[in-house]
Amino acid sequence: MKLYLDPGHGGSDPGALGNGIQEKDIVLDIALRIRSILLNDYENVQVNMSRTNDSTVSLSQRTDQANSWGADYFLSIHCNAFNGTAQGYEDYIHSNLSSSSPTAGYQDIIHSEVTQVNQLQDRGQKQANFHVLRETVMPALLTENGFIDNSHDAALMKDPSWRQRVAQGHVNGLEKAFSLKRKPDENVGVVYKVIAGAFKSKDNADSRSTLLESKGIESIVNTVVISGETWYRVQAGAFSIRENAEKRLVEVQHAGIQDAYIITENSNTNQVQTSGYSILGQTFLSPVQMNEYVKTINPQAIEIAQYYHALGTYYGIRGDIAFAQAMHETDFLRFTGIVHSSQNNFCGLGATGPDNPGASFATPEEGVLAHIQHLYAYASTNSLPGKYDLVDPRFDLVQRGSASTWTELNGKWAVPGTNYGQSILDLYGRMITAAIDNLNRILGVIE
Template identity: 70%
Template sequence: MKLYLDPGHGGSDPGARGNSLNEKDINLDIALRIRSILINEYENVQVRMSRTSDINKSLNQRTTEANSWGADFYLSIHCNAFNGSAQGYEDYIHSSLSDTSTTAKYQDIIHTEVMILNQLKDRGKKKADFHVLRETTMPAFLSENGFIDNTHDANLMKQSSWRQNVARGHVNGVAKAFNLKKKPVETGTIYKVIAGSFKTKENANERVAFLRSKGIESFAFSTTISGETWYRVQAGAFSKRENAEERLEEVKRAGISDAFIVSENPDSPNNEVSGYTILGETFLSAEQMNLFVQSVNPNAIELGRYYATIGPQYGIRGDVAFAQAMLETDYLRFTGTVQPDQNNFAGIGATGPDNPGARFSTPEKGVLAHIQHLYAYASTKPLPEKSPLVDPRFNLVSRGSATTWKALNGKWAVPGNGYGQALLNVYERLLMNTKQNIDTVIQKVNKD
């Protein structure tokens, strides 16, 4: 399926304006999110956008490009404006089309799916003689996602979670209309190489430092065995046992004789991961996380090490937190309100263009703030000893109010319907990507 995705206006044409917002910015943000969801979650989908940045492009250029490419569907994203009092959502197909046409059927489906998630008044399905609807040779659809000059609608537009929900609604509609097939998600047993167990954290950290000096990435985490706290050192997690055994031999050749393999199954009903709790073990390594994001965004900075080390220090699933960061930042492409120099990978405090949220001096501190914010939701315990508080909103969280990722719905993202499910979808993609690229991981470690 070939989708031509058209965020309206751009460049010197801001579109409608109101409440310190420009329509062109909202349109682009929603469209980029639509593209990201479709490409990452669905099979056999090609997306071409009229623009991916703030540039000028004429209506004729847009429709000519879509027609020449042979798109199957033209989706145009807009916001509305009138007199400040009008509000709500409406969408359009061309006025010449009958209510029984294929395009009208697509409109019925997409309209329904968008209205489920957008929290806007339903202004109905309409028809018009707009250029992009008239001059396209394929079915074409234009949505008006609220009134930018209306206070109620504009306050929603300023929320990244709302824009994500609007994007998700459009995707759900397109997927149903064109019978798109979801990419398969494969999970199964993960084999973890444990390179030592210690009663003190200091001894575990010494082992980590030793392994890193030998070119073997590892991290320490705490676990409870027979009621006692132990500190284990993990030197890799693999989907195939033979790859874990190869790493085990590498660890032993480095002089670690007490290394062994443990197996974990995220799908097992006896495993915490099946409940998707925020507190728990980190399964994947820094390299596996970095390779995943770089498969989507080759220019992404490497954050895996921070999530693989800081997460376990707080008992937080670092690899799932990493997946959340990928959702929040669009795989570190920062296509929303938060910008790269903020190092705010969790979108902490961001509510819209006028309030882009917190700023942290380094990527490491940004990840630390993210983990601490999750810790505030998932635990009622104090921060670990000697842990500096860098999350500016830690004390604003109702402690222990969300112990699972899905429980973040309506808390981390407001309204956030489906937010937890969305970040878990990214995590499942991360697991699948790890299985596909495990040989690359091994080669990279050996090279380093």
């Protein structure tokens, strides 16, 4: 199923305004949550979005792109406004469609699912001659998720948990309407434990636990026997969702503890796996969020985050963490080391000293491509996908699959580099914090 997801307005067009918030921000957040749920939880779903950041996109650009892509369904997310007194949820299909049309059937299903969870007055199912409903060749629906100038509805919009429920309601409707299949739950019985250090001395473990407590992070000390030796392990949380464990890992690292890691335990098999952030995976931060963060440190930084996002997505590499690695290597694109900016070498490929500043690439995009390909060599044993030529001059020098996580790059990418991966993850954690703070500032929300 190919879904074209359209967060309304954006860029120079804020949409509806009220109660200190803008429609373009609210609907983008809901749409990104819809995409995340669909891609993470469902099989055989493709999502294309009219915008993933605060950019200006015309109505014709939205419908032309959906039509040329061959989308199966067009879903446009909006908020309403009137005079401060109106409130509630409503959705629209095109005015020339009958109640027996397939599009009307999809509307029936999605309307029912969204109104079950959104805590809004149900204003009904409607029809209109909106551009995105008229000019799309596939079934299309436009949802109006509350009135932004109404104090009741706006208070809900400011709540991230409400936006998540609304996103889930849309997904529930799409699941039923298109018979989407959920991915098999491979993590039943899996617990992700954040370990903030392991010590042979209980006093040292207790000191680490006390440090965490002083930073507002709860922890316990567990005793484990490894190869006949007793160790005292400081545990800073246990989670059933890996993303939550990763967030706690970042908090622990921000507290000054760089030797923290995640243990994956399966209660069904008694298997234990120690890991950090995987190099392979989905890119979460947008190019705008990445570029904005770097410019808070280096206002003259060139914008290359779009290449990390696009190429990371193509190769299945965490493009946002790769971007953090580039910022670490280049001193936030100031190039204060032996590599010069003209080389477009953002990860120090081949650089060994003043007499050998490493590889050079023709364009910034080619330099990012080489970086992503080099990470792919470390993280995967699969053949390199064929869309792009191999531009990494050191690809064949890597022991394929020898580093599946960023911390496993220690001593490989940087020598001795005992905290190399941790430094990258610490920088990535700061990028996440900045992105969350900026979103809260935009929405006027304190979580």
